[in-house]
Amino acid sequence: MSGRSPSPPPPGPLPIRRLQEAVINRIAAGEIIHRPASALKELIENSLDARSTSIRVTIKDGGMKLLQIQDNGCGIRKDDLAILAERFTTSKLSTFSDLSHLTTYGFRGEALASMSHVAHLSVVTKTKADTCAWKACYEDGKLVPPKTGLTVDPKACAGNDGTTITVDDLFYNTPTRLSALRSSSEEYARILDVMTKYAIHNPRISFVCKKAGSSTPDLSTPSSSTTPQAIRLLYGHSIAKELIHAEVSSVSTNKKRRRPQDDEDEEMDVVSDDPESWSADAYFTNANFQAKKTALLLFINHRLVESTRIKRALEAVYSGILPKGACPFIYLSLQLDPRSVDVNVHPTKREVHFLNEDAIVERIADKLQEALASQSQSRTFEYQSATSSSSTPTEPKKAPVYSYHKVRTSTKDRTLDSMFPVVDSLRQVPASANDDGSPVPPIVWKIKEIKESECYLHSIATLREAVETGKHKHLMEILEKHTFVGIVDMNRCLSLLQHSTRLYLVNHGALAEELFYQLGLRQFGNFSKMRLDPPPPLQRLVELAVDAEEGIKQSRFTKAQIVDMIVNTVMSRREMLLEYFSLSITPDGMVESLPLLLRGYTPNLDKLPLFLMRLGPQIDWTEEMQCFEAFLRELAYFHVPGPVASDPASVDSDSHHNQEKSERWQIEHVIFPSMRRYFSPPKSLLDRDVVEVANLPDLYRVFERC
Structure with missing residues (x-):
């Protein structure tokens, strides 16, 4: 008889239980929010869906302590705040069939819900119809009181149009996920990478990213830019100078589809009625650029995605062009009919599936290969021959160019600002340095065509003729x-220009004033409008300017009488100002719009009261030509860059600093490029506003004596 004890019976099946709702939601949140960068991606896409033109992000500890995004989009209705952070609440879908026509970034309504389950979420939002902003706090998808003892209802607060979303203490209740994250610096680098890619794809939208407590942003892009300019600004001159542009599509197109965030002036994506039609727009480097790792910015229907298949196909194009181990930079935007794309294949929408993928990728790769092959030159090498005998006898011997006759003619070279430790915030981007560590040159602003308006008034024709005959050819x-x-001195309006071997000190304020006068004369009767929202009252603006005038005390009229006379003068000519100058004033005295002289340039609106006040005493309204000339001179003076004279103690230092940075950028990238095309400078500017300060041959003679 055996001494073994009988083995226990096998265990039975475990019971199946429903998971608790909190566990379900945290599991779902982990699928959507992997790290701070993935949370930011969802929030950026929400801001783009809201038609924002400005997106500002503030980060603390790599986004783990604080991740805040502020936009100026359409905002969220107060009535919708109660279910904003619940799962599967969305304004993008109503039926499942809507997925086949989807043109927005988000659609499932899980992003904010997921964040509320793994972080402390708060929202401040305001629509244009609201008189104030509304703040709401969320936890586990539900509204919670901001403080103990308060109700959960949204609270009225101050705020601008748009939405500000704040995510505090990300993954505070999932310690395993929190411990798996990298260092705060690496997480911040991932955030910058996401913002950089979206800024490249959305050059008409301003993006700003900075660390909490920092006065200067680490990423800052202007609005109304272009894709090549954005690439130059964010990825550096070494990539931008080697870019090739290519476009490819399936068939000829006849219909245009607008992107969700585009406005009326923006270009539209071209598709046809065929659901299998497509188009692609690509910027990629030539054989002169080499990187250690492929940089692929892939957008499909404006959604940032990843595709190993597309990446390998494009890398194969360069296999016979670049040395082994060298990789390219590629930006590819692919537009497909929504009916041929399945966006619901990945929780974070990182991947999409679409019809005829192999054929489309092959066509794009062939187009890139064709564009690369069309470049007549191979990679560029610089060398110096060992002996002079290496030149063939048939080569003509070139005359030597001495150093003091060499001229720097490229606008891509370093400017004066780059030689100082404090540079403009637009260049404070980690990825915007050249390979040798030198700063990235400034982008070249694209000035839109300004056509001369048709005007049959003899006075305007006479003024235009005077500008043409009075121009100085050498200047x-x-x-x-x-x-x-x-720029040498902003307060004194002094800048340095180089022409040939000579260096000139110019008064950019005087030059800009004459330029804006000529631009006003050029567009007389056909100005674009700069709308003021909300429109300020004319009476109040004139009162502010009159109060600031010191000479008013010596007048025989009181301040109130002077204000009434100026307002009555302007109001009586309201129709004429609207017809000729697009200066719109309502019958009840509200200033609705101002004439826009130069697209891309915004005058300092602090000067608006002074401009309106001077319309009264400085203009002879009885003589046509004198009236038009005086008004255009006042309008030009209003547009001249520079701060309003005021008490320095009353000026906010941060506001003044930001205003100065903005004006510096506009002077370099908007005003001076406009002078190249539209300015006929008079000889009078040579008297004191344009002075030669250095001549290269003369400088060499001085050094030769030393």
Whole structure:
């Protein structure tokens, strides 16, 4: 008889139980929110869906302590705040069939819900119809009181149009996920990478990203830019100078589809009625650029995605062009009919599936290969021959160019600002340095065509003729072919320009005033409008300007009488100002719009009260030509860059600093480029506003004596 004890019976099946709702939601949140960068991606896409033109992000500890995004989009209705953070609440879908026509970034309504389950979420939002902003706090998808003892209802607060979403203490209740994250610096780098890619794809939208407590942003892009300019600004000159542009599509197109965030002036994506039609837009480097790792920015229907198949196909194009181990930079935007795309294949929408993928990728790869092959030159190498005998006898011997006759003619060279430790915030981007560590040159602003309006008034024809006959040819050549060196003194309006071997100190304020006068004369009767929202009252603006005038005390009229006379003068000519100058004032005295002289340039609106006040005493309204000339001169003076004279103690230092940075950028990238095309400088500017301060041959003679 055996001494073994009998083995226990096998265990039975475990019971199946329903998971608790909190566990379900945290599991779902983990699928959507992997790290701070993935949370930010969802929030950026929400802001883009809201038609924002400005997106500002503030980060603390790599987004783990604080992740805040502020936009100026359409905002969220107060009535919708109660279910904002619940799962599967969305304004993008109503039926399942809507997925086949989806043109927005988000659609499932899980992003904010997921964040509320793994972080402390708060929202401040305001629509244009609201009189105030509303703040709401969320936890586990539900509204919670901001403080103990308060109700959960949204609270009225101050705020601008748009939405500000704040995510505090991300993954505070999932310690395993929190411990798996990298260092705060690495997580911040991932956040910058996401913002950089979306800024490249959305160059008409301003993106700003900075660390909490920092006065200067680490990423800052202007609005109304272009894709090549954005690439130059964010990825550096070494990539931008080697870019090739290519477009490819399936068939000829006849219908245009607008992107969700585009406005009326923006270009639209081209598709046809065929559901299998497609188009692609690509910027990629040539054989002169080499990187250690492929940089692929892939957007499908404006959604940032990843595709190993597309990446390998595009890398194969470069296999016979670049050395082994060298990789390219590629930005590819692919537009497909929504009916041929399945966006619901990945929780974070990182991947999409679409019809005829192999054929489309092959066509794109062939187009890139064709564009690369069409470049006549191979990679560029610089060398110096060992002996002079290496040149063939048939080569003509070139005359030597001495150093003091060499001219820097490229606007891509370093400017004066880049030689100082404090540089403009637009260049404070980690990825915006050249390979040798030198700063990235400034982007070249694209000036839109300004056509001369048709006007049959004899007075305007006479003024235009006077500008044409009074131009100084040599000064015009200097400004047309100048190289911008830098701004010397903002308060005194002094800048340095180079032309040929000569260096000039110019008064950019005087030049800008004459330029804006000529631009006003050029567009007389056909100005674009700069709308003021909300429109300020004319009476109040004139009162502010009159109060600031010191000479008013010596007048025989009281301040109230002077204000009434100026307002009555302007109001009586309201129709004429609207017809000729697009200066719109309502019958009840509200200033609705101002004439826009130059797209991309915004005057300092602090000068608006002074401008309106001077319309009263400085203009002779009885003589036509004198009236038009005086008004255009006042309008030009209003547009001249520079702060309003005021008590320095009353000026906010941060506001003043930001205003100065903005004006510096506009002077370099908008005003001076406009002078190349539209400025006919008069000889009077040579008297004291344009002065030669250095001549290269003369400088060499001085050094030769030393």
